Amino acid sequence: MKGSQVQVLLYPEIEKKVDRLEGGEVANEKNLKPVRTKSEARERGRNGGKASGEARRRKADFRKTLNMLLTAEIENEEYKPILEALGVECTLESALNMAMIKEGLSGNVKAYEAIAKYAGQSNQTERDDEEQKIRTDRAKRARDMEVGDTDTSDENIQSFLKAMRPTQEDLEDLFSEDENKEVETDGEETEETS
Numbered sequence: 001m002k003g004s005q006v007q008v009l010l011y012p013e014i015e016k017k018v019d020r021l022e023g024g025e026v027a028n029e030k031n032l033k034p035v036r037t038k039s040e041a042r043e044r045g046r047n048g049g050k051a052s053g054e055a056r057r058r059k060a061d062f063r064k065t066l067n068m069l070l071t072a073e074i075e076n077e078e079y080k081p082i083l084e085a086l087g088v089e090c091t092l093e094s095a096l097n098m099a100m101i102k103e104g105l106s107g108n109v110k111a112y113e114a115i116a117k118y119a120g121q122s123n124q125t126e127r128d129d130e131e132q133k134i135r136t137d138r139a140k141r142a143r144d145m146e147v148g149d150t151d152t153s154d155e156n157i158q159s160f161l162k163a164m165r166p167t168q169e170d171l172e173d174l175f176s177e178d179e180n181k182e183v184e185t186d187g188e189e190t191e192e193t194s
Contacts, residue, residue: 070096 035041070093074080079095088094103111166174 035044071091074090074092074095076090076095079098080090082098083090083094097115100111100115104115
């Protein structure tokens with residue numbers, strides 16, 4: 001195996017070496033058995049499909065159960081009066097959110113970060129997002145030029161879609177440009193007719 005070994009201290013008295021996998025490696029290549037026939041490949045594929053379906057059903061059941069539990073009403077003396085005063089449903093989900101806020105207020109930074117993350121707040125500003133988009137576009141163009149792919153049809157499609165969904169600012173700019181052209185055109189016509 002090509003993976004590098006990393007030394008991890010789980011406890012001060014116990015040292016354990018852990019193999020770190022690198023891209024494309026399999027956890028334990030020794031346990032892999034090559035496929036010998038088409039029927040064996042078909043059988044393995046069928047078994048993998050069944051296992052995948054079972055895993056998906058388990059995850060779906062877990063989500064369903066979790067959502068059912070989170071929407072269950074609570075009778076907690078600590079949170080119910082506060083939630084009712086705020087006009088919020090008295091559910092486990094609301095109580096969990098309230099508990100996270102309480103932890104954040106007590107100075108728990110991880111609780112604060114979780115609240116900020118799920119409230120849609122980010123430490124990135126709109127300017128940072130715009131700069132990231134510009135860098136990404138530049139890198140894409142450079143890669144396309146390097147590969148020789150100068151087809152900008154994707155950019156053209158994006159421009160077309162943006163034009164189909166103009167912002168209020170775009171509309172105002174569009175109409176201000178039309179008014180400026182009309183004024184210029186009227187001025188030119190009067191000069192020609194005089």
